[in-house]
Amino acid sequence: MSEPDSGRSPYNWRNLFRPFKSVREGTMPAGLILVIMLLGLFGAMFLNADATLRKSDAKGDGWRNEVASIVATVSDGLGITSLRGRVDEALGKNQGTKIDVAELLARQQAEEQAAMVSQQAEAAAKPPVLPAATPEAPLRLWIGGDSIAQTFGTSMQRISASTGVFTPTLDYRVSTGLSRPDFFNWPEHLVKDVLPANPHILVIMFGANDGQNMTVAGGKVLERYGDEWMTEYRRRVAATMDLLKSPTNDRLTMWVGAPPMGPGSKVRGMDRVNYIYWSEAQTRPWVQYFDSWPFFSNAELQFSASLPNADGVVRGMRQKDNVHYSTVGGDRLSWAVINRIGKLVNIAAGKVTPPPKDAPPPELVERTELPPTMPGAE
Amino acid sequence: MLFPTIDFAVFFMVVFTGSWILRPYKKLWRWFILLASCVFYGWWDWNYLFLLLGSIGINWFLGLAVFKALTPEGERTNASRWIVRAAVVINLGILGYFKYFEFFATTIAEKLRSLGISVDTPLLNIILPVGISFFTFQAISYVMDIGRGEWRRPLNLLDFGVYLSFFAHLVAGPIVRASEFAPQLDETPDPRFVKSSEAFMLIFRGMFKKVVISSFLATQIVDPVFALPGSYNRWEVLWAIYGYAIQIYADFSGYTDIAIGIALLLGIRFPLNFDAPYRSLSLQDFWRRWHMTLSRWLRDYLYIPLGGNRGSKLFTYRNLFLVMFLGGLWHGANWTFVVWGSIHGGYLIAERVVKEHWAGHELGLPPLLVKGLQWFLTFNVVCLAWVFFRSQSVGGAFDVLGRLFSGSGRGDDVSLLLIIVIVGSVASQFVPNRIPMKAENWFGRLAPVLQIAAVAVGLVLIDAFGPEGIAPFIYFQF
Numbered sequence: 001m002s003e004p005d006s007g008r009s010p011y012n013w014r015n016l017f018r019p020f021k022s023v024r025e026g027t028m029p030a031g032l033i034l035v036i037m038l039l040g041l042f043g044a045m046f047l048n049a050d051a052t053l054r055k056s057d058a059k060g061d062g063w064r065n066e067v068a069s070i071v072a073t074v075s076d077g078l079g080i081t082s083l084r085g086r087v088d089e090a091l092g093k094n095q096g097t098k099i100d101v102a103e104l105l106a107r108q109q110a111e112e113q114a115a116m117v118s119q120q121a122e123a124a125a126k127p128p129v130l131p132a133a134t135p136e137a138p139l140r141l142w143i144g145g146d147s148i149a150q151t152f153g154t155s156m157q158r159i160s161a162s163t164g165v166f167t168p169t170l171d172y173r174v175s176t177g178l179s180r181p182d183f184f185n186w187p188e189h190l191v192k193d194v195l196p197a198n199p200h201i202l203v204i205m206f207g208a209n210d211g212q213n214m215t216v217a218g219g220k221v222l223e224r225y226g227d228e229w230m231t232e233y234r235r236r237v238a239a240t241m242d243l244l245k246s247p248t249n250d251r252l253t254m255w256v257g258a259p260p261m262g263p264g265s266k267v268r269g270m271d272r273v274n275y276i277y278w279s280e281a282q283t284r285p286w287v288q289y290f291d292s293w294p295f296f297s298n299a300e301l302q303f304s305a306s307l308p309n310a311d312g313v314v315r316g317m318r319q320k321d322n323v324h325y326s327t328v329g330g331d332r333l334s335w336a337v338i339n340r341i342g343k344l345v346n347i348a349a350g351k352v353t354p355p356p357k358d359a360p361p362p363e364l365v366e367r368t369e370l371p372p373t374m375p376g377a378e
Numbered sequence: 379m380l381f382p383t384i385d386f387a388v389f390f391m392v393v394f395t396g397s398w399i400l401r402p403y404k405k406l407w408r409w410f411i412l413l414a415s416c417v418f419y420g421w422w423d424w425n426y427l428f429l430l431l432g433s434i435g436i437n438w439f440l441g442l443a444v445f446k447a448l449t450p451e452g453e454r455t456n457a458s459r460w461i462v463r464a465a466v467v468i469n470l471g472i473l474g475y476f477k478y479f480e481f482f483a484t485t486i487a488e489k490l491r492s493l494g495i496s497v498d499t500p501l502l503n504i505i506l507p508v509g510i511s512f513f514t515f516q517a518i519s520y521v522m523d524i525g526r527g528e529w530r531r532p533l534n535l536l537d538f539g540v541y542l543s544f545f546a547h548l549v550a551g552p553i554v555r556a557s558e559f560a561p562q563l564d565e566t567p568d569p570r571f572v573k574s575s576e577a578f579m580l581i582f583r584g585m586f587k588k589v590v591i592s593s594f595l596a597t598q599i600v601d602p603v604f605a606l607p608g609s610y611n612r613w614e615v616l617w618a619i620y621g622y623a624i625q626i627y628a629d630f631s632g633y634t635d636i637a638i639g640i641a642l643l644l645g646i647r648f649p650l651n652f653d654a655p656y657r658s659l660s661l662q663d664f665w666r667r668w669h670m671t672l673s674r675w676l677r678d679y680l681y682i683p684l685g686g687n688r689g690s691k692l693f694t695y696r697n698l699f700l701v702m703f704l705g706g707l708w709h710g711a712n713w714t715f716v717v718w719g720s721i722h723g724g725y726l727i728a729e730r731v732v733k734e735h736w737a738g739h740e741l742g743l744p745p746l747l748v749k750g751l752q753w754f755l756t757f758n759v760v761c762l763a764w765v766f767f768r769s770q771s772v773g774g775a776f777d778v779l780g781r782l783f784s785g786s787g788r789g790d791d792v793s794l795l796l797i798i799v800i801v802g803s804v805a806s807q808f809v810p811n812r813i814p815m816k817a818e819n820w821f822g823r824l825a826p827v828l829q830i831a832a833v834a835v836g837l838v839l840i841d842a843f844g845p846e847g848i849a850p851f852i853y854f855q856f
Contacts, residue, residue, distance in 0.1 A: 016830075017827050020824065022822070027572055027575075030398040030572050038391065040831075040833025044835075047838045084838055088842060091843070150602065154605075154606040316771065
């Protein structure tokens, strides 16, 4: 196998274990290269089986997903996935727990039930009551979500701090959402790390990473935007909203809907998830849905990368990927959200009048009702 | 289809096997490679396959027409010149439509709107077909080479199709000339001596650069800082700028390494596209090391036709500036690319002026220190230009640069790991070539079973160190 003129049979399998010699340094027969590539890929396939299945579950690639499941089953049976697991552990990757949002909710509700008096329960059915925000007693504002929340949140953090009546905290996680608690478990993070700080207002934004298949109990994979997927996603959204309810009804959640995504972005279905956020928020007074869509689209509610602000000057609202906000877009949305907060909470003591160059035109308003789907959003 | 994916791995196994089986049957092999390349390209969007096939058909015809219009001695005629011009116009017209039409349409509409004239511009949603710049440039080079009498052997349609569409270089180069590629089609490489060590090392090095280094820098510092520079301090902004220099190098050279390695496994040798560009001591040297096949293309098909250095100094400077200016504009319809090209063009001229006037002057400094200063200056000028290249707008670039002087704060986003990655990546450019060659030879002598293990573990580690999912290569958009 190793040396064409050596007289040794090139097809002897023992040659696989002998140092390779070729009459031309650095070369090898094509057949042997094929063997190395094939076996190398097979080896990688089994060593990496769990990670591949995780990604395949997320994408839901049909037959690919079935193959990945079989490989993962075999690999787990042979116990050869531990190498990748240990590497992930060392890198602190994919350490999301299996705790389900419903389980969290049940736990929280049990605790609340024990503590909550009937009067408080009644109060929670009404819109939350927050103290007036003043420079002396600013409201704790938490901003979080995925990478879109990063660009928006950084603007929101800066602008809200500049009003003098908020103390903002930004907490974004790239590539996250509600579809993949195995990658990052938002409900768990909210309960464990966010709510203990007792924020007065939460501004939350998800969706752009959620257009992927979901794996539910029993390993069943739900195809993205299919009926079962929609039901499960709605359940997760509803339960997350419920987690954010304050027993004393003094916390407001501003759930910011996703904007339309532009050409080439490959992010689809934002109209559908927005509809879920909006409709679930309708029955929860402590959650207010903010409709960002009209603020980043043209008169026909179609994506528009450049739009005029209140000063009439057209500016780029999105980054090159047509997904994330530009600084200008982040500022525009921030002022719109602050304006909306101002309608629910007394923030008049702050510097809350936006400069026209940063704010959306005053005639732009949110929609009163969202449709289940939007033409042209796909 | 992206290189570092399972889809491509399966695709390549089939192509590798089929290619070596069919290689002795030259015509069959060519059809096979053409089909494979069409599948590879069509994987993104089948509709754009027609654009590629159209480009093959039109440019093959134009190449033939140019050849027939030459004199029997291969001298240019008026007809041949006109056909070459038509080929350039057609190719650049198609490229321009996809790259610039929407930009110009919306810019004009906005200007008219500001004058009170309302123009309803339809949103065309033109998406740039992947790799259009690269195969268009190759097509232009083919027709122009024939027109100049430099390539005296017009390819038949099948060979030309394989040349233009060969999947390894189709979407992001290297930009290969017909004179480099076509002779290899006629050769029958010996399947017993495939350059596997070099190919494997190139592929793994490329994947590591792309999947691990480039993605790490993008998510850790570059994307957040360039998205909202106002939120970061000068220290973070400085490392984000250096980080982007490494990111774009790792991304693009990583892709090229994989492309060259894949072609090598199929018995095709591509020209080198990167040669440690960040060790350059001048910008002229940088352009001999960065995207070398584009530099060569710009020199042969733009700088020389403009007159090159066959004139006064000012004439040469003008040409130099124009080439870099247009090279910048090639990257897209944005003033940021114009500024990027202008910085390079202006600095190249400045270098020439300095060299011409002060070449013989002694500064009295140790040579090593002079070299160090030259390197520092070159690297930082390149990084400064990258700020414009990466930013969404010229204003955005100045926001980033402004933070270098005004940004205060703690700089929590600069971790030790980040500094190690950036400094280590720059340092790796100074590693002598003999060291990776030694590693290649060592790998090639390993028992095949150890090579199998290295391939398997290497792939798992790259996947583990990389992000969830693979971001497209930066240069696909050009």
